[in-house]
Amino acid sequence: MIQPRRPAPTGLRLVGRLGALLATGLLVMACGSSGSSPASSAVASALPAGTYTSRVFQPAVTFSLPAGWDNPADSAVYFQVRPAGSDIAGIHLFRDPNPASQDATCPETAQAGVGGSSKELVAWIRSLPGLVASDPTPITIGGLSGVTLDLGIKDGWKASCPFANGLPTVPLFVGAKGEYRWVVAGNERLRLAVLDAPSGTVVVDVDAFDGTVIDDLLAAADPIVKSFTFAKP
Secondary structure (H helix, E strand, C coil), X not given: CCCCCEEECCEEEEXXXXXXXXXXXXXXXXXXXXXXXXXXXXXXXXXXXXXXXXXCCCCCEEEEECCCEEXXXXXXXXXXXXXXXXXXXXXXXXXXXXXXXXXXXXXXXXXXXXXXXXXXXXXXXXXXXXXXXXCCEEEEECCEEEEEEEEEECCCCCCCCCCCCCCCEEEEEECCCCCCEEEEECCCEEEEEEEEECCEXXXXXXXXXXXXXXXXXXXXXXXXXXXXXXXXX
């Protein structure tokens, strides 16, 4: 079942998929400003190929898109580009995401005791028993340096968030003020780049909620990610 995104009074509410599709990876509440560049509505249409810059997300990111992509979200802490209208694949940027609590109830609260640098965040991610993580590799994107790694749910993992209809899940990130909850689930596959930014971190997440499309997504996303340029403070 696919439930379309809808605007909320507090800003932009993104609900990627309820039921099985929600459980395979996305529950985002991007509150506050819902302005985006170049798209400003909750449901964006395909954009012309070209170069764009975020209006709200910081540090501002300039990027090039091919034809057939859209930019449905641009807030202070969350930014997204994706194949136009797709509910299963996209590139997501997070500013200073908090590690999510691993409590069985999957609350929208942070896990205590985890540092905020790329090294500390990646070490925590790789320690989560429900995830299979590749070895981290150094990377630089848009002038910010950090590490990249691939993630998926471990075979045989049974824990499931209450909203996930029994699919295996691992909470990953929450917003510092409850702006979003990001959960890995089912056959989801993602490639994270955790980057050190001035006074914080930026995470670039190339994410296939349906893991069978990850190879095609990585191929399509690579030139976009390589085009990222983050503004200097």
